Amino acid sequence: MTDAASRRSFPRWLDIVAVLGVAAALGFALLTPAERTQGTPARMLYLHVPSIWLAYVAFVVTLAGSVAYLATRRMHWDHLAVSSAEIGVVFTGIAIVDGMIWAKPIWGVYWTWDARLTLTAVMFFVYLGYLALRRTIPDPPARAGRAAILGIVGAFQIPLVHFSVMWWRTLHQPPTLLRPDDMQIDGPLLAALWIGVAAFTVLYVALMRHRMELARIELVSYGEAIATVGPVAGDAVAAPEVTAGRSGL
């Protein structure tokens, strides 16, 4: 298979696997026995945890892409950072919204001023700021350099969000998967959760492939647009010729 052909077929297979994986994860989420105390609303766990997991992964990759861009100045790393940040923002938004839907029947309110919730919202806005910054700078290398720095500074939020439930007494439960000590979740529920996490991870890779390709096309079109700019005002004006030893004064 040629490189071009493999490049075309790989995302297609990955897309299919991602869609099937997410469908299977949702199926397991619905078929797994209901949680004893919370009942059906607890099924939100299978969407909520994979979403925030994906957001963490995405923002860590943004950090890695930002550091790599500053070290190498290769635009490929900037494409990695921005693609991952966009996906991370979308999935942080999904985690916040599905968390609110879950909170209403369990806590009685959509939102409470809990450390985890508030810091997750803050993380969402930090990366929204990252994307907003990128939209204001048209020149790709300047945009990449400045965004990379914000991508590094913004990453301080990730451990703050994750460990907030351990550092502060909060209403939000401690981490289900990424906790340093033992996991307290029943076998079938844990299996469904891991399937969800795996499926969302594959979905992330598939989305990244597409978004990075889009970023590459954007860069190429920007270069072509710059190269094909027509005559601009002032083009016809030549600089005055200065001859050595002669002065008009």
Next chain:
Amino acid sequence: MSGPVRFWPQASAIARRDLDRERRSSEVVWITIPFGAVALLLIPLAIGTNEKLLRDIGPGMFWVVVLLFGVLTSVRRTSVETPAQRDAVALLGIDPAAEFTGKAMALTVMLIGFELLVGAAAVALYDIDLTGWPWLLLVIPLVAVGLAELGTLSGSIATSVNAGPALIPFLVAPLAIPLLLGATQGIEAIHQGEGIVSWMLLMAIVVLALAVAGVLTARPLQETR
């Protein structure tokens, strides 16, 4: 001459330049501080003038005003600098890290002034309980340094960007949350008879991390201008 030897004189020169500029324009004194005081006046009109309520929320409102209006100071510092001035500083061979440090130093002085004057207004308007006030001698400079570093860093990132004045507050506000938490929760902890040290530590770590980030990223940022 070696780098470290030139670093502090350069940073001091930049700080003096910014402070001279403020002395001539008096923008912080005549615009930002009164604007912050007006905000403190508006809040009771919106939520009610119950004295106990105002005494309870006063410290929090003060720190929110410091965060939101203090950012205006860094926005203004960034927007008055022209590309030609930035080019001149770069061509003079000023170390970008020294430039960052000098700007942050000047902004810290301005923000401390802002905090003291708006703080006096907050105490008068909200009848704030000043129990444990000696800790403010540590909290006020820590918040000022942290906000100054964040403002300077965000200002450098948003330099020459059309939407810069709108973008800087959006970048600074979420990242300043640990400072706001440290300042409000630290003072609250004193009132509750609990320890303040962990909150001071949080603020100190944030200040240190921002200083490192600002110094290390100064040169890459200068190259993207």
